Amino acid sequence: ATEWAPDEETRRSCQSKGKTEIECQNYIRVLLVNKTEVMTCGTNAFQPLCITREVQISLSVLERVNGVARCPYDPRHNSTAVVTESGELYAATVIDFSGRDPVIYRSLGGMPPLRTAQYNSKWLNEPHFISAYDIGLFTFFFLRENAVEHDCGKTVYSRVARVCKNDIGGRFLLEDTWTTFMKARLNCSRSGEIPFYYNELQSTFYLPEQDLIYGIFTTNVNSIAASAVCAFNLSAITQAFNGPFRSQENPRSTWLPTPNPIHNFQCGTIDDDGPNEGLTERSLQDAQRLYLMNDVVQPESVDPLVMQDDVRFSNLVVDIVQGMDTLYHVIYISTEYGTILKALATPNKNLQGCYLEEMELLPPGVREPILSLQILHSDRSLFVGLNNRVLKIPLERCSTYKTETLCLEARDPYCGWDFRQRRCTTLEESSNMSQWKQNITVCPLRNQTTNGGFGPWAPWQPCNNDDDVDGVSSCLCRSRSCDSPAPRCGGKNCEGSTIEVANCSRNGGWTPWSSWGQCSTTCGTGFELRQRTCNNPSPRHGGRVCVGPSRDERFCNEGVSCPQPIFWSPWGSWTKCSTECGGGVHSRVRTCENGNSCPGCALEYKACNLEACPEVKRNTPWTPWMPVNVTQGGARQEQRIRYMCRAHLSDPHELQIGRRKVETRFCPNDGTAACETDSDFFVTPVVRVAGVGWLSWETWSSCSQSCAKGYRTRRRTCAGPEGKSAPVACRGSPVEYQDCNVQPCPGPAKKFSFNS
Incomplete structure (x- = not known):
């Protein structure tokens, strides 16, 4: 082990910029192994630093480089990175102290440094980077971001983006910037007349043997918790990138499909001249405005492989297991509560969404999020990263099933019953394939906590309702049961009513008369009004309406005569100006007739003879x-x-x-x-x-x-x-x-x- 902390001067500089002592530590955000070397990049008290060491017991330092654009400043900012076989580092992170400049950046190796367009929210709009993979001629990045093409409020979409590894940037236009950057939306939704979308990507896992990308998708943190696992084939991703683009002529126009100027685009190899050979000004302009694909990347199956409500998944890894008759994909999913779900990914509808096991890693009553999952195939173990420790769990635990019934009904792809050895073993441990049996046809029955859910409402039926206010009324009633599913193993009961009553008849009743209103006149005969309404109670569902008038009138001020009106007389003529030139004043007057309470002034002044004197x-x-x-x-x-x-x-x-x-x-x-x-x-x-x-x-x-x-x-x-x-x-x-x-x-x- 080696300790790597920021020096005292760097820590003091960090705290002088308003950061806390906890923030001004060194948080490792990049850990990549390349052949005989391991690269680690840390926040280093808001001065990112990368160190390359030998993969040996001594872990001697080979090189120190600036970590900007390879590692974030703030430990809370997300990032991901991948190093290619030729030594180029592809990082998706934030490049500035404030975290306002997200970037996909290439550095090191023999290729020139390139980045995404700076401060262009249409390329990257407040992204949350998830993962990066070096696949063939491309580097792929998985992320979620605010959708620029969604023009009805703020929403988050999950994306896959890619760049060519032999991209060398543009000339004059897009200089030091990717010319092959593209991104497409990932769809993970529950089918139906109105699909239910899981918009926010949380974790991915790449199976190179199957060209499959598994992903965890959840609802927004401010909505009802729900999670799903969807799988995407690389061919579907390639098909979306070969399709039309989606572009916008100006900030106020609609996003519309745009034909792809280079159908079936290929990067070529690193030794070729690459996609930048012969770039014209028009092709660079196209690369600058055409980056969002019109087609959505669809998952391998219509519905998610795994779905669960009221919980948020966080990380996943996938293991390929050879069963008796076929290959199984076993998914390990971590939850926000600190548990791990072991599930099957299979096109078999009888097995879709099967939970094989739920592993409780923490003591009862303790909840802690799982930060990472990793499978080490050489050790046949699952490693679980928590806040302050790492747990190691064997992938194969066949010995825990002591009988044939327990072994077969576990439906565990790792295990089968060996009739010769009379015990539950792995396929590799079996003495003879013909004497080894599995029975993975339906989901296992396990003591898995299940919250209750309401079934559909029964049809409406006539009924009587008796209450203290309206008495007995004729109504319509319907009911439902908490059986879809029923609560099990300590799960929550359904929340809500099991019976609904509607359309109860009721006769209307008058409210008391209101007080008499103000007289319509202040002098001379007028009238005043009082009212009542038929809402005490209101008639409904066939009840009788109120009988009688809703308003009543009477005369008022019958003996009060009106006084003479008081008003101003017309204005008199203007007096002579006080000066012949250079600006003076003159005035005029009026009188108040029939009294002295007229509003306003009796005397008015106005400027005159404003022309200059000789x-x-x-x-x-x-x-x-x-x-x-x-x-x-x-x-x-x-x-x-x-x-x-x-x-x-x-x-x-x-x-x-x-x-x-x-x-x-x-x-x-x-x-x-x-x-x-x-x-x-x-x-x-x-x-x-x-x-x-x-x-x-x-x-x-x-x-x-x-x-x-x-x-x-x-x-x-x-x-x-x-x-x-x-x-x-x-x-x-x-x-x-x-x-x-x-x-x-x-x-x-x-x-x-x-x-x-």
């Missing part, structure tokens, strides 16, 4: 000149301001101050010259713009005079990031003044006298 422009007068910059020598810079306003207003007096215009002048200090106007410009509110600022000052201009103090100026420019002028975006003056040549002018010397 544009009005105004300038303010200039302000007086004001000094803004005085030099040390007395020269000064002055400014004056006025505002220009514009607006769409109906009243020009409502204008508000808007844009400001500034005019600047320079006045010398000596008064020898008139003030010189320097510039005038508009000033608007400074808006700070990113990247805008003053450039460097220019060089000073020449002095206005050569001596006796003159002045000079320099300028600067407000510019944006690209050098574009933006005069209103900077704060401060664009011009600066400075005194110059302050020395006195040369001239004749002057004499000054000072008085003491």
